[in-house]
Amino acid sequence: MSHSTALPALLPSHREQTLGLWLGLIGVVVFALTLPMTRLATGTADAPQLSPWFVTWARAALAGGLSAIYLLATRSPLPAPEHRQPLALSLLGNAIGYPLLLGWALRHVTASHAAVITALLPLATAAAAAWLLHQRARLGFWLFAGLGSLLVAAYSVLRAHQLGHGFGLAWADLLLVGAVIAAALGYVAGAKVTPVLGAERVISWVCVMALPLTVPGALLTWPDQPINTSAWWALLYVGVFSMWAGFFAWFRGLALGGALRVSQLQLLQPFVSILAAVPLLGESLDAMTLGFAVAVVATVFMGRRMAAPPIAYPKSNKETS
Template identity: 70%
Template structure:
């Protein structure tokens, strides 16, 4: 009886971790169309990419400060500041800034071609930083799932542009955004078991507040801005930068960063679903077919990943 209970508890935790990962990804998925609304395009600019990046972090930082005070959260220990600092560089500055600049040039569908690589890059970073291991079948599923997402995104991009997919300078920004986000996610996950999922993102945002708050005031727009741009800005500040990480970091901690990171394979498809009401894009059968195929790879990769007993600890002291 005792053995059954102990076996069932980790399994339930992993399942909960996967669902929390999906919830976090759902919040993050809407970031693409909302960022597009906030920044506008090169022809019709709204909020500047720098203001969106630093302003959303400042908004999340103020909310985080309130949360930490209300919950009387203790300060992180000395060895935890490094991973928190890496999360600041990756999730507060690197990813949103590079994404915002790229989305002024390319469409959300085009951006999905590159950001679809995020799950595979996150898994590679997790294996390197957290010393996690998985069977070869896991990596095959990760590669197949990523290839499906990239293929689907390329098809959509070519349909929207009326031609082939060309690699341009904005794609380099998106590659940098993927790398930055991956490191931010994994370093944040490294200290989640000790600090708690909610406190990790809160400390990350508060740590950046001395920079982001005054910069937001200085960069406050002087020209009229569309209401839709402000809606996009508030969303990326409250949900993309704050609440989404509550679910995401908790999911990484419970389910394992290697496995839960694969739920990001769903992100391009959720972005497309969100873009239907936000950007007026149409939903077609090809989208649903590719989404179903990617879901299968996520499920299989979870089954092929290593057992909980063999998994290396998520939190490691430097």
């Protein structure tokens, strides 16, 4: 092909791929705290705090304000027309779909419970990478990922039965699955334009593009009842870090290390979420939750070992093997 001689120059070096993994890890820790912080912000069905609608709009509006300042300070040019579709997909997935579905689900399940379901995120992100970025993995990767999905479904059914809801998937778990799909599509869409726009500009443009929706949405859903101070602090965290600063590291990590590879760092995310929920929410460490989390993460880890590199060239075989 006429462009084959230019492609090796675009392949990240081994050092850049390692940096991508570290940046991805930082992003995972930031995002892991999103679950307990979101539950702290929204409260529970019995003791509600901020509406999930308000949390969704307000966190994106807060990030949008910071993004506008950043883009103006760096004199960033407007995205090219071909970049707007991936940015819009990231907007729908990361700025609206994921936080809204997660917020409603966390009104009814614990952050630890949600951490097990959202452990499916590496599978969903890898599938989105295969679809949008044309990255591929070996059959073994998908077999282990499928096993992880079955474990998550089994956990949900057993937990529902344990709570007296019979054998079946709870609607909150379906919301969590929807949140996972939305986040995965948003992650990969953002990673698609990161090499051109830069990680910081990708999430910043996403948040700025969302302002015509998020600012009116936040004003229309502003709480009219007293809210705990802890809920406002949690909203500040998910607005500044979960919605904005965390993506600086995450999108850059996906671009440098490869979305298929770096996405597997999310196997650490459920454990960070479960552990953080203990001091933040007073949740207890549940043996069944921890057991299923370990089993799901183990399947994702084994799948990661079978994942093919995003792009392979003869000159870089030693570096990527």
